[in-house]
Amino acid sequence: MSSTLLEVTRAAHEEVERLERIIVKDLQNEPATNKDRLFQSHRVRNMIETIMSTTHKLVEIYEDKDSARKDEIAALGGQTATGTNVFSAFYDRLKEIREYHRRHPAARVVDANEEHEALLKEEPVIEFTGEEAFGKYLDMHELYNQFINSKFGVPIEYSAYLDVFSQPHSIPRKLKLTRQYREYMENLLEHLIYFFQRTEPLQDLDRIFSKVTAEFEEQWENDNVQGWEKDVKESGQLPPQHTVIDLDYYSTVEELMEVGPDKLKEALVALGLKSGGTLQQRAERLFLTKDTPLEKLDKKHFAKRSHGSEQNGGAPALKEVDNSKEIALMEAKMKKLCDLLSETIVQTKENVVKKQALTYDEMEAEREEEEMQADTESDDEEQQIYNPLKLPMGWDGKPIPYWLYKLHGLGQEFKCEICGNYSYWGRRAFERHFKEWRHQHGMRCLGIPNTKNFNEITSIEEAKELWKKIQERQGLNKWRPDLEEEYEDREGNIYNKKTYTDLQRQGLI
Structure with missing residues (x-):
């Protein structure tokens, strides 16, 4: 019954104390498995969020910006517009209580113990993919595809990506300023935050990030952020490791032309030079920067945007610095999350390497052994045999082992047209059928003797052609x-x- 503001306040305090007792009782139980630990953490997290929201409501009530609480306290003391009347206020309140119970005759007191037990047994819904194995491994396949299909990424295996995705300092700085890299970093950070919140719900991520931001600001001011040092000189010339094309590998313009127009254009844009013209003109313009600093080049080689940026006070440069700082901060947060999830990342890589080491045959053989063991333990002999690979039956009425199936090549199908397009499974059965009645009958119907010369011949036309050649060769010595x-x-x-x-x-x- 919360018809008054004071009753709402009392109920809110009671709710906070009740949830605090449940949290203490829940944390006293030691989880047996990782799944139980996650359920417990999420239960506690949900109750903490409820306490926080209730506390915010209480703060608003106590601030009393609309003076509603003050007026209600005055009304309880019998203060009205006409004067003070304590008895009138008491009987008005009593009438209100009786009216409430008349409208709700079935209202009863809730047993706190029963509600506590229900909350302690609650299993929160936590979304995990099959690859994540309920928070045991990371699922990075989408980010891996985005990485290898980008300009800043390299075609590497998934296991190698798990080693390098937490090391953004290895990527050239010029490539980090692209929109493609910014989107990749945003997706990566969002993915790690979502995974961390699901696996560590009791961690205060906002406090962790605030500390990371404070340390980052100090390092940024002192130019100590790894991969973002101020190595761009006033002349605007980029260091060799940040250019798109390393000119040290090219000795002539003709060799540089083999790179292609797209790469040449990208390198020219990165240096602020004109990117138009033919393939040879682009190569010649870029080749000038091999031995000549940018500040000594003729202004006609530079793009108009470069001169405009100097005239308007370097506004684009400031925008680029802000963009660099935002990306660098995202990298710092990503690295911190990788440190917190280091054990999970290691387990993920070990799981990936283990899966890559197991061949398909070994996995199928292992699964076949488990199925055979399950069939052995089963007492119901009339139970339907589980044979998803359609393996041939053995002498015991059960599918033969998968390794034996692969050894004899029983997965290979051989068709013989002479036998009426009959199929033979496995090389051994195929070689044996040339001496069996079905093939012999087919050869007799063709009027051809079934000799060794016709072994491995399954086509009717090929058999006729071979028999014709044999007759022609025998005609000379007939x-x-x-x-x-x-x-x-x-x-x-x-x-x-x-x-x-x-x-x-x-x-x-």
Whole structure:
């Protein structure tokens, strides 16, 4: 019943004390697992936020900017516009209480112990992806793709990215001033903050960042921020490590032209030079900076924006400094979060390396062993056999092991057109089928002898062509009985079949 401001104040104080007792009771229980620890931390965090919001309401009530609290206290003392009447104020309050209970006859006192137990068993909803394993690992795949597909990134493996993403000082400063890098850093910082808030809800991130900001401001004033030292001279010339193209590797303009127009344009823009013209003109203009400082170059080589920035008091330069400071501060916060999550980052990399070390065959074999062990422990023999890989059945009525399946190449399919497009699985079964009845029957239907010459032949057209070539080759050495078959007469004379037949027909023999 909170119809009055004083009742609201009393209920708020009671709510704060009740939540404080629940927090103390919850923290006295030691979590058994990491999941229980996260649930406990988030429960405590939610109750702390409720206490803070309730306290802010109490502060507003006590400040009494609209004098509502002051008027209500005066009314309780019987002070009205016509004078002081204590009894009238008492009976008015009593009437209000009776009216409330008449409207709510089922109102009852809530048992605090029951509510405490319900709050202590509450399981807050915490969003984690499958890759994060309930806060055990970091999921950096989206940021990794953004990194390797950017101008400031390099094509590296995911495990190597987990080592270098917390080291932004290795990226050239000129590339950090691009909008693409700023968006990447914003996404990276947002991702780490969100992960840290889910895994460490009791940490005061605002206090941590305020300390980081104070240290950063001091380092920035003293030019001690790593990767952001003031190495740009007044002449505007960038050091070699910050230029897009290292001219020390090129000895002629022709060699520099092989870089391409896009790279040349990017390098010229970085130095404040004109980026237009043909490929050769760009290369010649950039090659001038190899041995000549920028301050000694003719003004005709510089872009108009460079001269304009000098005339308007260097406003773009100030804007660039502010942009640099914002990006550097984001890097400092990101590094601090990486230090706080260092153990998680190490575990993430170890998990990635472990997954990369396991081959597909080993993972499938391990899963197959687990399935076979589960089938062995099962007492229900009529239970349906789990065979997602469609492995052949063994002598025991169960799928054969995956390593045996791979050893015999049973995943390879061989079709034979002579056998009516019948499929044979595995090299061993394919070689054996040439001597079996199905292939022999197909060869007889084609009128071709099933000899070793036709092994490995599965196409009908290829078998016919080979049989035709064999017949042509055998035709040169074919035995001709009319000329080569020998006959002997009574006198012992030898004739071939044709001559002997002709003499016999004439009656000479």
